[in-house]
Amino acid sequence: MTRLTEIKYDKETKTYYFNHSGGFHPITKKRIQKKRKGIPILKDAKQLLKKIMIEVEEEKKTTFDLNMNFGKYAQKWFEDKTIRLRPSTIVNYREQFEYNIIPYLGKFKIKEINEAVLQEYVNRLARERNLSAATIRTAYGIVAEILKKVSKQSTFNYNVVNDVSRPVDNKIVRSWDEEDIRAFLNARNVLLNLTRNYIGLEIQIQTGIRMGEVLGLRWRDVNFEAKTITIRQTLAKINEKGSYGLVPEVKTHTSYRTISIPEMLCESLKNHKAMIEKEKRIVGNDYKNYDLIVCSKTGNWVHPNNYRRSFNVTRDALNLPKLRCHDLRHTHATFLIGILKFNPRIVQERLGHARITTTLKTYTHVLPAMDAEVSKKLDQSFGKV
Structure with missing residues (x-):
C-alpha cells in the first residue's frame, strides 16, 4: 500500500512543505524523492504536490536518450525551472546560459560529457573569459544541477561532476572597523x-x-x-x-x-x-x-x-x-x-x-x-x- 505524502506546516517560516517519495526508478534503480518548501498557501501546496506526483509517474515511464543534445535538454530544464524562480533569478540564469554554458557545452551529446569535458569547460571559462572564481562556480553549479537530474532519469554517472577541479573563491570580505x-x-x-x-x-x-x-x-x-x-x-x-x-x-x-x-x-x-x-x-x-x-x-x-x-x-x-x-x-x-x-x-x-x-x-x-x-x-x- 502506497503511503500518502503529508503536507506539513513550518511554524517558524509560516509556510508549507512536503517530501514526496515516488519509489524507485525502473531504469536507474534510484529512489525518487521530491522536496518542496516555502509554500505560503495550503491550496498551492496541494496543487503542487498533485503536479509533482503526476510528473514522478511520467518520469518512471520515460526512457531517457543519452544521445540527446545537452543544449536542447538544458533549455527544456530551464523552461521547467522558471516556474519556481524569482524574476531576478531568471535573468541571472538566462545570462549564465547565454554566455557561460551553452556556447561551451551545448553541442555535446549527454553521453559524451565526462570528467575531461567538464574540466576543459571550467578551464576555458577561466582561461578564455577570465571569469571570477565565484562566476565560474555559479555556472558550473547550474550545469551540475542539470546533470544531476539526468542521472536520476538515466544511467549517466553523476560522480564525474564531483571530480572536476574548480577555482577557489579567495575574495576577501571588506568591512569597516x-x-x-x-x-x-x-x-x-x-x-x-x-x-x-x-x-x-x-x-x-x-x-x-x-x-x-x-x-x-x-x-x-x-x-x-x-x-x-x-x-x-x-x-x-x-x-x-x-x-x-x-x-x-x-x-x-x-x-x-x-x-x-x-x-x-x-x-x-x-x-x-x-x-x-x-x-x-x-x-x-x-x-x-x-x-x-x-x-x-x-x-x-x-x-x-x-x-x-x-x-x-x-x-x-x-x-x-x-x-x-x-x-x-x-x-x-x-x-x-x-x-x-x-x-x-x-x-x-x-x-x-x-x-x-x-x-x-x-x-x-x-x-x-x-x-x-x-x-x-x-x-x-x-x-x-
Whole structure:
C-alpha cells in the first residue's frame, strides 16, 4: 500500500512543505524523492504536490536518450525551472546560459560529457573569459544541477561532476572597523545635506539586511514596542528586461525573518516617520502610499542605483574607506562575530543565510580572533589551577 505524502506546516517560516517519495526508478534503480518548501498557501501546496506526483509517474515511464543534445535538454530544464524562480533569478540564469554554458557545452551529446569535458569547460571559462572564481562556480553549479537530474532519469554517472577541479573563491570580505562605524552612525550630526535615504543605510549597518530588503521594508513591518523589523517584501527585478518593482516575497524561505533592532535605530525610525507623515500631508492625493520607509518625497520606491549613489556620497563626505553599499551587510556581520563575539548561528539568522556554512565561509577571516579569545578565557579560568 502506497503511503500518502503529508503536507506539513513550518511554524517558524509560516509556510508549507512536503517530501514526496515516488519509489524507485525502473531504469536507474534510484529512489525518487521530491522536496518542496516555502509554500505560503495550503491550496498551492496541494496543487503542487498533485503536479509533482503526476510528473514522478511520467518520469518512471520515460526512457531517457543519452544521445540527446545537452543544449536542447538544458533549455527544456530551464523552461521547467522558471516556474519556481524569482524574476531576478531568471535573468541571472538566462545570462549564465547565454554566455557561460551553452556556447561551451551545448553541442555535446549527454553521453559524451565526462570528467575531461567538464574540466576543459571550467578551464576555458577561466582561461578564455577570465571569469571570477565565484562566476565560474555559479555556472558550473547550474550545469551540475542539470546533470544531476539526468542521472536520476538515466544511467549517466553523476560522480564525474564531483571530480572536476574548480577555482577557489579567495575574495576577501571588506568591512569597516568600529571607529568607521561610529563615524558613519554620527553622520546626522556632521553632514548638513544628508541624503533622505540615510535611514536605509542606518538600518543596513545595524541589522545586516540586504539592499533589496531595506528598499522593500514597510512601516507595517516595524514593531516599535518589541523593537523588531520583519522582512516580508523586497525590491527586485520583476521581468527579464531587468525592470524593478516591489515583490511580496524574499530570496529564500530563511529570508523571511524577524530581527531585533537597537533603541538608537528605533529613535531614527520614529523621526523619519514623522518626516514621511508631513510629506504625505503636503503631497496629498498624489502620494503613492506603498507604506515604504525608504522612499521618494512622493512615496515611490527608490531605484537601487540611486540608493547606491546616496551611500557613495555619504561615505565620501565622511572620508570613510571606499566600500560598496553591500559591504554594510558585511560590516554588520564582521562586527558581531569579530568584535562582539556573537555566535555565528545568531549572525546567520540575522542575515537570512539558508545554511550556517555560508556564514562561516563568508566570515572565516574573523574566526581566528574568536579562537584566540577562547584561549585567553581558558587562561583566565584555569591558568592558576
